Amino acid sequence: MARGGQQGDPHDWVTRAADDAIRHAAGEDRVITCSSGVSPSGPVHLGNLREFLTVHFVADELRRRGVPVRHLHVWDDYDRFRKVPAGVDPSWAEHIGRPLSAVPDPWECHPSWAEHFKAPLRAALHELGVDMDEISQTERYTSGVYRDRVLHAVRHRDDIDQVLAKYRTKERVPESEQEAEELADSVADDEDVDTEATAGLERFPFKPYCRECGRDTTHITAYDDETTDLSYTCQSCAFSGVTNLATQNEGKLVWKVDWPMRWAHELVDFEPAGMDHATPGSSFTVGHELVETVFGMPRPAWFGYGFVGFAGVQKMSSSKGSVPTAADGLEVMEPGILRWLYVRRRPQQTFTIDFGPEIVRLYDEWDALGRKAADPAKRDAAVLAQERASATMTAGALPAPPVVVPFRTLSSVADVTAGSAELISQVIEHVGHKHSSVTDLEPRLSRAMAWTSEFVPPEDRTIVRSEADADRLDSLSERERQWLSLLVDGLAAMPDELDLTPVTALVYGVPKLAHGLPVDADPTDEVKADQKEFFRLLYNLLVDKDRGPRLPTLVVALGSDRIRSLLTPP
Numbered sequence: 001m002a003r004g005g006q007q008g009d010p011h012d013w014v015t016r017a018a019d020d021a022i023r024h025a026a027g028e029d030r031v032i033t034c035s036s037g038v039s040p041s042g043p044v045h046l047g048n049l050r051e052f053l054t055v056h057f058v059a060d061e062l063r064r065r066g067v068p069v070r071h072l073h074v075w076d077d078y079d080r081f082r083k084v085p086a087g088v089d090p091s092w093a094e095h096i097g098r099p100l101s102a103v104p105d106p107w108e109c110h111p112s113w114a115e116h117f118k119a120p121l122r123a124a125l126h127e128l129g130v131d132m133d134e135i136s137q138t139e140r141y142t143s144g145v146y147r148d149r150v151l152h153a154v155r156h157r158d159d160i161d162q163v164l165a166k167y168r169t170k171e172r173v174p175e176s177e178q179e180a181e182e183l184a185d186s187v188a189d190d191e192d193v194d195t196e197a198t199a200g201l202e203r204f205p206f207k208p209y210c211r212e213c214g215r216d217t218t219h220i221t222a223y224d225d226e227t228t229d230l231s232y233t234c235q236s237c238a239f240s241g242v243t244n245l246a247t248q249n250e251g252k253l254v255w256k257v258d259w260p261m262r263w264a265h266e267l268v269d270f271e272p273a274g275m276d277h278a279t280p281g282s283s284f285t286v287g288h289e290l291v292e293t294v295f296g297m298p299r300p301a302w303f304g305y306g307f308v309g310f311a312g313v314q315k316m317s318s319s320k321g322s323v324p325t326a327a328d329g330l331e332v333m334e335p336g337i338l339r340w341l342y343v344r345r346r347p348q349q350t351f352t353i354d355f356g357p358e359i360v361r362l363y364d365e366w367d368a369l370g371r372k373a374a375d376p377a378k379r380d381a382a383v384l385a386q387e388r389a390s391a392t393m394t395a396g397a398l399p400a401p402p403v404v405v406p407f408r409t410l411s412s413v414a415d416v417t418a419g420s421a422e423l424i425s426q427v428i429e430h431v432g433h434k435h436s437s438v439t440d441l442e443p444r445l446s447r448a449m450a451w452t453s454e455f456v457p458p459e460d461r462t463i464v465r466s467e468a469d470a471d472r473l474d475s476l477s478e479r480e481r482q483w484l485s486l487l488v489d490g491l492a493a494m495p496d497e498l499d500l501t502p503v504t505a506l507v508y509g510v511p512k513l514a515h516g517l518p519v520d521a522d523p524t525d526e527v528k529a530d531q532k533e534f535f536r537l538l539y540n541l542l543v544d545k546d547r548g549p550r551l552p553t554l555v556v557a558l559g560s561d562r563i564r565s566l567l568t569p570p
């Protein structure tokens, strides 16, 4: 019903945001624009992914309604390179002040610093079914697309300054790393503050990149409103020059003006922002006022979205850095599940993505929701979120396994066998999940394998003994000896390819047989106590621990021969 309906669920944030975007464009016969923006200055982590997915879900909702819409993604790659991160050759400091698109890629795999960080995110977004129109601010500015708007801003620089002055505070304590950078930026903008010689130019809204060295360490010395000639000297290379704002494209608007200019130019109807951008005096708040007073467009519909945290990533290999990216998320989560994390909660809510054992519960929850969604009588907000997560209007259904096997089963078998996908698939078949090939289990199987090897702490891994524990086998009690031979003989009587059901009956039945009871007898208290002791003995002998994965699964995974070799003296 929501799929083709006009309204959807009024309590659903996606529905409401889509309504707001339509309202913003009311009366105008044009495509609705939902916009995201990111500066490709470093790895785009799972917190930044909220920017993209929030906008994507709203655009996708509008597509469902048949409303012409584009998800406009703006790469702020004309922003300055601010600092050399740890792990990069310190000589890259010479590029500080140049546009991200003009800084070489230290890893030498992409044409620029900006492209190096765009590429993996673009690939991950494609896998997530996110369909966007990308624009590069470098391309926009250097081709002159924004020229008229730049001239407009420069002509109205006094109006701009009046707005900025209202919010300007001497000492603002940054509330986040992002805001600290924002403040650092505005300090950089304010560096031009000088004496009477440059009166009126200290807060000029346009900053040229030096024609000689490419850095934004330029100091504006004069501006002629008639000719639009802007004179500057470069504090890095001492170059002095003139750039003409009407004919040359050698710089950009300062950040707080750049954003509203872009909203007006691209006719943005909806653009959210991180909570830390939504504080008074932030570029976002100031931009909302500037877009209305200077650029004559109502501020885009918006909301602030909350922070995304991480847990369970300690074990993640150091080559990946300390904060997981979208690609890291996709390594262990199906695309639909990763999307679901972002759509199921209101954007204002913060949440944590846990790469530890919580992943197993997450998959269980997702599978349960999938079963609920299959029943039309059970439609509700949770099911709507599941639908938004699992399919898009442009990509259709996102990859999901044709045969759904619980993630805990797959990861447990991956753990026990430490083997290939084919081997795991065989065991999965024998533990009761019929399927015709490995591909029936994908894309989940490879994620279970990756999660087991990369995120399960070593102490929780199951390491099957490579040879029998001769000392322990030498010191078995009479009763223990009897249990083991009942098990080994019982397995020997089964076909080579073990099946879970008879193995389960045998494993639980051994202590009953030892008491002269049939395998299917109800367990007495004595039998129950013996089962506990027998299971611990098996874990000791098979995996050198007191506990581990479910024993029947472990037995099926290892097979009769391996079990026999570990349970009988060499």
Ligand SMILES: [Zn+2]
Binding pocket: 210, 211, 212, 213, 214, 215, 234, 235, 236, 237, 238, 239
């Ligand atoms: Zn220079």
